[in-house]
Amino acid sequence: MIELLNVKKVFNPGTVNENVAIKGISLKINQYDFITVIGSNGAGKSTMLNLISGSYIPDVGSIFINDKDVSKYPNYQRASYIGQVFQDPLSGTAGSLTIEENLAIALKRGKKRGLGLGVKGADREFFREKLSQLGLGLENRLKDRVGLLSGGQRQAVTLLMATMVKPEILLLDEHTAALDPKTAAKIIELTEYFVNEYRLTVLMVTHNMRQALSLGNRTIMMHEGEIILDISSPERDQLEVKDLLEMFARVRGEDIVDDKLLLA
Amino acid sequence: MSYYALLGALEQGLVYGIMSLGVYITFRVLDFPDLSVDGTFPLGASIAAILITNNFNPYLASLFALLAGAFAGIITGVLNTKLKILNLLSGILVMIALYSVNIRIMGQPNTALLGYDTVFTPFENFFGLERFVIAPIFFVFVIVILVIFVVWFLHTDIGLSMRATGDNPKMVRAQGVNDKFMVILGLAFSNGLVALSGSFVAQSQGSADVNMGIGTIVAGLASVILGEAFLEGRSVFRAVVSVIIGSTIYRLAIAVALSFKIGNFQLNPSDLNLITAFIVTFALISPNIKKFIRVRS
Ligand SMILES: Nc1ncnc2c1ncn2[C@@H]1O[C@H](COP(=O)(O)OP(=O)(O)O)[C@@H](O)[C@H]1O
Ligand SMILES: [Mg+2]
Numbered sequence: 001m002i003e004l005l006n007v008k009k010v011f012n013p014g015t016v017n018e019n020v021a022i023k024g025i026s027l028k029i030n031q032y033d034f035i036t037v038i039g040s041n042g043a044g045k046s047t048m049l050n051l052i053s054g055s056y057i058p059d060v061g062s063i064f065i066n067d068k069d070v071s072k073y074p075n076y077q078r079a080s081y082i083g084q085v086f087q088d089p090l091s092g093t094a095g096s097l098t099i100e101e102n103l104a105i106a107l108k109r110g111k112k113r114g115l116g117l118g119v120k121g122a123d124r125e126f127f128r129e130k131l132s133q134l135g136l137g138l139e140n141r142l143k144d145r146v147g148l149l150s151g152g153q154r155q156a157v158t159l160l161m162a163t164m165v166k167p168e169i170l171l172l173d174e175h176t177a178a179l180d181p182k183t184a185a186k187i188i189e190l191t192e193y194f195v196n197e198y199r200l201t202v203l204m205v206t207h208n209m210r211q212a213l214s215l216g217n218r219t220i221m222m223h224e225g226e227i228i229l230d231i232s233s234p235e236r237d238q239l240e241v242k243d244l245l246e247m248f249a250r251v252r253g254e255d256i257v258d259d260k261l262l263l264a
Numbered sequence: 265m266s267y268y269a270l271l272g273a274l275e276q277g278l279v280y281g282i283m284s285l286g287v288y289i290t291f292r293v294l295d296f297p298d299l300s301v302d303g304t305f306p307l308g309a310s311i312a313a314i315l316i317t318n319n320f321n322p323y324l325a326s327l328f329a330l331l332a333g334a335f336a337g338i339i340t341g342v343l344n345t346k347l348k349i350l351n352l353l354s355g356i357l358v359m360i361a362l363y364s365v366n367i368r369i370m371g372q373p374n375t376a377l378l379g380y381d382t383v384f385t386p387f388e389n390f391f392g393l394e395r396f397v398i399a400p401i402f403f404v405f406v407i408v409i410l411v412i413f414v415v416w417f418l419h420t421d422i423g424l425s426m427r428a429t430g431d432n433p434k435m436v437r438a439q440g441v442n443d444k445f446m447v448i449l450g451l452a453f454s455n456g457l458v459a460l461s462g463s464f465v466a467q468s469q470g471s472a473d474v475n476m477g478i479g480t481i482v483a484g485l486a487s488v489i490l491g492e493a494f495l496e497g498r499s500v501f502r503a504v505v506s507v508i509i510g511s512t513i514y515r516l517a518i519a520v521a522l523s524f525k526i527g528n529f530q531l532n533p534s535d536l537n538l539i540t541a542f543i544v545t546f547a548l549i550s551p552n553i554k555k556f557i558r559v560r561s
């Protein structure tokens with residue numbers, strides 16, 4: 001279980017650029033929750049994920065993972081709990097290393113790294129089996145550099161790397177936004193497969209309203225650094241995309257609508 | 265070019281190849297332009313010189329040189345990662361600080377090693393051969409061992425993390441690696457090799473001098489880039505071997521340039537920097553030349 005308690009994050013405090021990105025939010029993420037996160041640009045979605053991953057340290061408040069206070073841990077010390085896939089497909093893998101070398105790094109997440117050989121013979125069999133689950137033929141390309149792969153293939157490998165060692169929570173930050181629709185659909189399909197296969201707890205940011213309601217069991221909406229809606233199944237099942245859009249319009253005090261949202 | 269000059273160039277290519285391996289680790293593996301090598305190279309020479317002239321075992325002296333270089337590398341890394349000083353500036357600070365330190369170590373700007381035992385002495389005695397024959401052979405062995413060691417290291421769990429750190433620090437942190445530690449470790453490794461190279465150069469030329477480090481970084485880079493131009497290769501093994509090839513080609517090219525004579529005109533050692541600039545420029549544009557030729561034909 002992950003818990004955020006009154007967490008606040010201010011960028012550039014004390015300067016003209018001071019920006020309260022997260023205004024004291026509290027959130028309880030139960031085991032096996034699959035939460036979709038929506039909200040307009042700049043609402044603080046990425047910042048919230050970065051606070052959980054430890055890329056940012058909160059200015060106020062605490063973050064607990066399995067009742068352990070990790071608020072002050074930098075991200076590499078929390079990595080054993082956390083799997084991450086970013087928006088940019090280049091972010092999650094090292095392009096100059098081979099597929100098997102990237103996977104070997106992920107296989108050691110949360111474990112001590114020493115002077116043993118990174119990729120051992122026995123690992124290769126395991127990697128091949130895992131890669132074949134992606135259905136992209138990558139199981140035959142263990143020694144290819146990741147830089148040779150397409151964005152979608154890299155994102156699929158990143159997804160594998162984020163889940164190969166089971167994380168307490170999988171953080172997905174618009175991880176299909178940079179992909180073409182067909183590839184994005186494939187990555188979503190893989191995401192669902194991994195979540196079900198390993199029974200993962202997930203926090204997934206998306207700007208696709210339909211996806212936000214169809215995936216997972218719970219949806220939260222953020223606005224100006226606050227969580228303004230937190231709804232779970234079965235109530236969520238009644239909700240439709242237009243309800244979400246209306247809610248957006250209301251909190252912004254506007255008549256609809258950001259066209260990005262409508263297009264989604 | 266004479267037989268002596270050729271052997272000399274080969275020897276230099278190999279012994280400075282050790283230094284170039286260090287530069288490869290910072291520049292190519294870590295993507296960290298580390299200028300402290302201009303200070304750690306003579307640091308290695310100074311440490312070896314002062315220990316050897318105090319009748320220390322030359323092998324131990326070389327080991328201490330390596331450790332001192334590694335320590336200086338750690339300082340560069342701490343300046344950069346912990347104190348948030350720009351990487352170039354961190355290296356420059358350590359480089360200029362070491363200039364004073366090296367004079368302190370030796371108690372003077374240079375130290376002669378003539379007449380003292382060096383790492384070559386046991387082999388000179390055993391085989392009854394001159395140093396100019398023994399040294400290149402000795403360095404071939406050292407280089408083979410170091411190449412194997414570096415290639416092996418870069419394939420260990422820590423080595424993979426180090427390579428990934430230079431490529432994508434965000435990914436590395438997300439996978440639970442302390443990227444700052446990797447930078448510090450890589451700088452220690454690199455500067456250890458550079459200082460070891462400095463200690464060997466001092467022993468083979470018979471003296472250590474605070475100024476012998478000037479241009480180390482340029483020579484190291486020239487070797488790395490020349491090697492890449494000659495041996496295109498994506499694998500770590502090819503990349504590491506290409507550094508040694510690049511270093512050898514670089515020293516041969518300089519030897520050839522210095523032996524040129526057109527009428528009364530002859531290049532001399534003070535033209536070395538100019539030659540180096542030409543060589544590096546040529547190596548840097550060579551991929552474009554190759555492409556240009558390919559497109560044309
Ligand atoms: N590293 C940063 N430095 C300064 N401001 C930032 C930084 N990251 C995000 N912000 C600001 O914080 C706010 C929330 O950003 P973000 O969490 O990226 O929003 P979202 O992901 O919901 O679009 C925005 O106003 C953004 O400009
Ligand atoms: Mg965002």
